Amino acid sequence: MKFYIKLGLWFFVCILIIESVSMLFLHNTVVQSLVDEELHSLQARGNSHRDVLEMSFNYETLHHIAMMESQTDTEVVITNLSGDVVEASNEIDTGIQFILQQEVLNLPRDGQVLQADWKDQKYIATVSPFDDSQGNQGYVYMLKSNNLIQAFIGKLNDHFLVAVALILFFLLVTIIFLLKVLTRPLISMKEATKKLSTGDFSVTLPVKSNDEIGELSKSIQTLANDLSYLKKERNEFLASISHELRTPLTYIKGYADIGRRKTLSEEERMHYLTIIHEESEHVHQLLQELFELAKMDENMFTIQKQSVRVNDFVSTIYDKARHVFLAQGHQLELYCRGDWTVEVDPRRFEQIILNLLDNALKYSAEHSVTKINVEKQNDDILISIKDEGQGIPSEDLPYIFTRLYRVDKSRSRLTGGFGLGLSIVKELVEAHNGTISVESQLGTGTCFTIRLKESFDEDSFTH
Template sequence: MNKISIKLAAYFTIAVFIMEGLLMLYLHDNIIDVRIQEEFQSILSRGNSHRDVLEDRYSTTTLHHIALMESKTETEVVITDKNHHVIISSKKLTKGMRELIDESPRSLPRGGRVIESNWKDMNYLATVTAFEKDGNEGYVFMFKSASPLRNLISKLNGHFLLAGIMSLIILAGIHFLLSKMLTRPLIRMKRATEELSKGNFEVKLPHLGKDELGELATSIKTLANDLETIQHDRSEFLATISHELRTPLTYVLGYTNVSLRDEIPESERKEYLTIIQEESKTIVTLIDNLFELAKIDENNFSIHQEEIQSLPYFHKIIKKITPAFKSREMDLILSVKDPFSFHADPIRLEQIIMNLLDNSLKYSKPGSTTTVIVRPHGTGGLGLTINDQGIGIPADELPKVFNRLHRVEKSRSREFGGSGLGLSIVKELVEAHGGNISIESEPEKGTSINIIM
């Protein structure tokens, strides 16, 4: 993960440095342009000033005064007649100055003109201004060495280069520290996920606020808790399945060995074979339920909803299971106020109802009554309530009744014969219909299960 902090620092540094480099290049060029223009304007202004003096009072004294004044400065002045013959100059003319004078245009604007602006290659910057006074016509040429300007710009380039290097170093340092701060939580989260992969679900992550990193840390904590729950449920599930299969198989094996003895009476042999048959049915039921849950988990089953008429559909189911209730001297009542139609998968809905009624049958006493209340819900929906007068469920067990292999009466599991999977299957099927299921119960008074779908 240290690599990501280096990458982030490098990316940020390169991006910001490119942006800063472009801005510095723009600033550098503008500063140089402004400074060059100021230099030209300064020379041109001095030439215009001398022109004004000559036009105001043209004389030999004035000419000498201008030449003497410029000899004490960094600039040089050359005053010529209209044919570019030199009248006076502050310093001796060079070959380059002479060429500039000869090549200078004769027609000029009142404000003068720059005649040499190549400060990079030429020795002089030069301007020319025309004057006219009482028939005296001529030109004022101003020259200034380009070396000071080149030196100034060279120093400026050095300052900008130094500033760029220092900015790069500072930016790299700042970005590296910032990337470290940003990636530190990611590194801790990576280590946490590594611990999760090793089976250590007690990971600890700091509170990182409500931003994306904070949400990611919360998600990892939630994942750790969920994985711990899944691991615990898996272990408990496997242990319970092993127990559930071992018990009936032990009965089957034991009574099979007893039944194979030659000396036992035939009546006892039949009794043992009946027990073997019952335990085999228990194993088959458990395996069928496990396969059903496996299909649900893998989405290998589908819900095919169709329009169902309430009265004939529920009468058929009640008629099918009523004999089982009568055999235990229990009453089963169907309550449908008005006929209506609804949409559901008829096969899966029957599976739901039969599971719930089977529970009522197992956990209710002779002489009790189970009521199935059917009612419409919304448009094309179904409301179903099953009330029994069974042994009920303690309040602390109610949140767990839909968990797989959870049974309230663990000590009496052999007596009631439940696998602890029926209500899990019911809940999965109801939710597959887009519905929900709730349960209310009170020990020794009965249980009420309500389904909306």
């Protein structure tokens, strides 16, 4: 069964139950109010006749009261204390006789209701006592045929049935309208999820409300956009990986074919074998970086943090890297204005710093200076690596942490980069609950800044 049919039936049944209970309660209340009003009216007329009799109890008065009631839809019977009928507006039938035979005890001055059952009895009735202080005592019985009440209630029932029919009609119209309004976005979202499941991410779901359905529509649209972006990124990633692997594999295959020639000298053969070895190292490095990223994506790599002194830690890395810089005609300088501590994984964080230093060395001209600067800003420790290299174009800055993105569109093999190093750096920094930012100007240089929270654990330093 369709969802909108289930929803419609659910609404219809729930509202039908509520309306039925409400209508039954209203009907019973109205009917009871009508009967109570008739009984009150009968009692009031009986008390009025009682007052007249007490003022003038004689034949004319009795006859006049009987004549009055014979012209209405009510009946009056006047009896003495013994129950003998003194006067009546009409003949005494069995229904009236049954009421007159009921015992009356402790009757109050204003009378009381004697018969209120309008469903099973022929009459409803009240009785009022009279006493004119001259020895004339008795009871004034006021009666009304239940046929009249039932006829009126029958007309009332007809009106209620018409009202119920109209309510059900408008209820159905309202439910159908609401279902169309409510289910239209749900159907659109169902169709959208079908398209997503087939790999079609060209989904457009306009958000027309600020309720839960609107939020769900917005979430599905966001999911579609993210999946579309991931699909595009995956395709570009695979294309880039294919490109990166194709070049060294082409070299390996080509030089291997050449190296198999029997006419080559040993010196030439060793030369080609060296190239093959370099290209295989190239492929190995690429696969290693891809493996690192895969482990990060699957949360398989571990971060084992410990408190380290920034000054000692960075100084150790500086000593390792300085000789490499000097060997290639570059200078490396370290500036640390304090002795602070941070919570990091020493092995992973050394990988971050060395990767950034390798980039600075790779893209800087000879005799340039690269500076490592460590400082404190509020409760954060900032580690900056600034070079005097060629810089990064402003249009490329937002994408430099994207996997396989390279500023060098020609993919020159002289630099040997794959566009994965900065992606790994960013992942590792974020794994340490830190952030990394970059500033760069063409021809001036680039500055990467890592921001970490300072640690205040004084008892667990590692030297």
